[in-house]
Amino acid sequence: MIIEQIYTGCLAQGAYYIESNGEAAIIDPLREVQPYLDKAKKNGAVIKYVFETHFHADFVSGHLDLSKKSGAPIVYGPTAKPDFEFISAKDGQEFKLGDVTIKALHTPGHTMESTCYLLTDQNGKDTALFSGDTLFIGDVGRPDLAQKINGELTQDILASHLYDSLRNKIMPLADDIVVYPAHGAGSACGKNMSKETTDLLGHQKQTNYALRANMTKEEFVKEVTAGLLPPPAYFPLNVMMNIHGYDSIDKVLERGQHALEPAAFEMVANDSGALILDTRDPQIFAQGFIPNSINIGIDGNFAPWVGTMIPDIKQQILLVTDEGREDEVITRLARVGYDFTIGYLKNGFKSWKDAGMEIDLIPSITAAELATIMEKEEVNLIDVRKESEYQSEHAEIAENLPLDFINDAMSKIDKSKTYYVHCAGGYRSMIFNSTLRARGFDNLIDVAGGFKAIQDTGKIKTTAFVCPSTLKQK
Numbered sequence: 001m002i003i004e005q006i007y008t009g010c011l012a013q014g015a016y017y018i019e020s021n022g023e024a025a026i027i028d029p030l031r032e033v034q035p036y037l038d039k040a041k042k043n044g045a046v047i048k049y050v051f052e053t054h055f056h057a058d059f060v061s062g063h064l065d066l067s068k069k070s071g072a073p074i075v076y077g078p079t080a081k082p083d084f085e086f087i088s089a090k091d092g093q094e095f096k097l098g099d100v101t102i103k104a105l106h107t108p109g110h111t112m113e114s115t116c117y118l119l120t121d122q123n124g125k126d127t128a129l130f131s132g133d134t135l136f137i138g139d140v141g142r143p144d145l146a147q148k149i150n151g152e153l154t155q156d157i158l159a160s161h162l163y164d165s166l167r168n169k170i171m172p173l174a175d176d177i178v179v180y181p182a183h184g185a186g187s188a189c190g191k192n193m194s195k196e197t198t199d200l201l202g203h204q205k206q207t208n209y210a211l212r213a214n215m216t217k218e219e220f221v222k223e224v225t226a227g228l229l230p231p232p233a234y235f236p237l238n239v240m241m242n243i244h245g246y247d248s249i250d251k252v253l254e255r256g257q258h259a260l261e262p263a264a265f266e267m268v269a270n271d272s273g274a275l276i277l278d279t280r281d282p283q284i285f286a287q288g289f290i291p292n293s294i295n296i297g298i299d300g301n302f303a304p305w306v307g308t309m310i311p312d313i314k315q316q317i318l319l320v321t322d323e324g325r326e327d328e329v330i331t332r333l334a335r336v337g338y339d340f341t342i343g344y345l346k347n348g349f350k351s352w353k354d355a356g357m358e359i360d361l362i363p364s365i366t367a368a369e370l371a372t373i374m375e376k377e378e379v380n381l382i383d384v385r386k387e388s389e390y391q392s393e394h395a396e397i398a399e400n401l402p403l404d405f406i407n408d409a410m411s412k413i414d415k416s417k418t419y420y421v422h423c424a425g426g427y428r429s430m431i432f433n434s435t436l437r438a439r440g441f442d443n444l445i446d447v448a449g450g451f452k453a454i455q456d457t458g459k460i461k462t463t464a465f466v467c468p469s470t471l472k473q474k
Contacts, residue, residue, distance in 0.1 A: 002018065002020070010303055011059055013030070015036075018097065022046065027117060032334075036066060050067050055242045055243055075095070080113035082243050083244045084245055100119055110132070110133040110134055112153065114165075126173060127178065128178045137181060137208075145189075163221065230404075233308065234308075256341030265318065274318045275317050300427040313338060362433050363446065384421060384432045385400070386404065391464070393463070398422075399412075403431060426446070
C-alpha cells in the first residue's frame with residue numbers, strides 16, 4: 001500500500017495518492033492532473049476513484065479533468081449536488097481499492113457536503129483519515145464559507161454541525177490513525193493551523209483546542225467562530241466552478257501560451273482592456289516595469305493575493321514573467337480560477353526595454369535610508385501588514401492601511417503627499433505600491449525589506465498595541 005501526500009506550499013494544500021495492488025485513488029487533486037496520471041502509469045496502476053472531500057473554496061480542483069482522462073468516477077459525500085456525473089457516497093459506504101477499503105464518513109460543518117475518508121488496510125485495521133477541511137492539524141475548518149453560497153446556513157448553524165461531526169464520527173476513532181488534512185498553515189480555510197501537515201489522531205485529541213473532551217457545543221461554537229477574518233473574494237467563485245464545471249486546464253494553457261512581441265503586447269493591452277500582471281521579484285519590478293502593470297511576485301504567497309487583488313475572476317490577463325516561467329504562472333493562476341490569461345511578453349521585460357518602449361519605476365529605499373530621512377524631517381509611513389501584525393509591533397509613526405483593504409486605504413492617502421510604504425518583508429508593499437501607482441498615486445516610496453529591516457536598524461522607534469485588559473490596575 002502507498003499513501004503519498006502531494007503538498008503544494010503556495011496554496012498550503014494537500015492532495016493524496018493512494019495505491020494498493022494495482023489500483024489507485026486520488027483525493028482532492030489540483031487543477032493540473034498530469035502528475036497523478038504519470039505516477040499511476042509509472043507504478044503500473046489504474047486510477048479507480050477520484051475522491052472529493054467537499055466543494056473547495058480556495059482552489060479549483062482537478063476532479064473533472066482527472067476523471068475524463070483516467071475514466072475514474074468522481075466521488076462526493078451525501079448532499080453534494082454538482083452539475084456533472086458523480087457517485088454520491090452514502091454515509092458509511094465503502095469503496096474497495098486493491099487490498100484496502102476506503103469508507104466515506106459524512107462530516108458536515110465546514111460545508112454541508114463535507115466528507116472524510118477512512119482507510120482500512122489489508123488486515124482490517126483503520127490506518128489513515130483523509131479529513132479534508134473538517135479536521136486540520138491544530139484546528140478545524142472555518143464554518144462561515146458555505147453561508148456565502150446558502151444564506152440560510154449561518155456560521156453558528158454550521159459550527160454546531162461541525163461539533164457533532166467531530167464528536168460522533170472522528171473522535172471515537174483509534175488514536176493511532178494518521179490524520180491527513182487538506183490544508184496546513186497559511187491557508188485561509190482555518191485560523192490556527194499547524195505547520196505540520198500530518199499527525200496522529202490521538203495527539204490531536206490532546207492538543208487541538210477544538211477536540212477538548214469536556215467542551216460543550218456552546219463553547220465550541222464560540223471558539224471556532226471567534227476571530228474569523230473575511231475570506232478572500234474569490235472563494236465563492238471557486239466553489240461555483242467546482243460545482244458547475246470549468247474549462248480543461250489544457251484549454252486554459254493553450255489560451256495563455258501566446259508569446260507577444262512588445263508592439264503586439266501593447267496593442268493587445270490597449271484593445272482588450274486586459275490587466276498587466278508582472279510576476280517578477282518585487283525589487284526587480286521596482287527598477288522598471290510596463291506602466292500601469294501590477295506586481296504580484298510568483299515566489300511569494302501568489303495565488304491568495306491574486307484572488308484578493310483581482311476581484312473579477314474572468315478578468316483577461318497579460319503576463320510579464322521571468323523567462324521560462326510563463327506556463328508555471330498560467331497554471332498557478334488557473335489553480336484559483338483565473339482562466340483568462342491571453343498572452344505573455346515574449347523574452348520578458350528585457351524585450352520591452354530593448355524595444356525602447358515606455359517604462360515606469362517605483363522608488364525603493366533601504367530601512368537605513370529611511371532612518372536617515374526621519375532624522376531630518378517628518379515622514380508619512382504606511383504599514384500595509386494585517387492589523388494583527390501591526391498590533392503585535394509597529395513603527396511608532398506608522399499608520400496601518402492593510403493591503404487586504406486597499407480600496408479603503410486609497411481614500412486615506414493624499415496624492416499630493418509623499419508616503420513611505422512597508423510590509424513585513426517587501427512582498428506586499430510592492431503589490432500595494434504598484435496597484436496604487438496604476439491608479440494615479442505617484443508619490444509612494446517602497447521600504448525594501450519591510451518591518452524586519454526597520455527593526456534591524458535599531459534607529460526607528462517601534463511600539464506594540466497593549467490591550468487595556470492586560471494593564472495592571474493601580
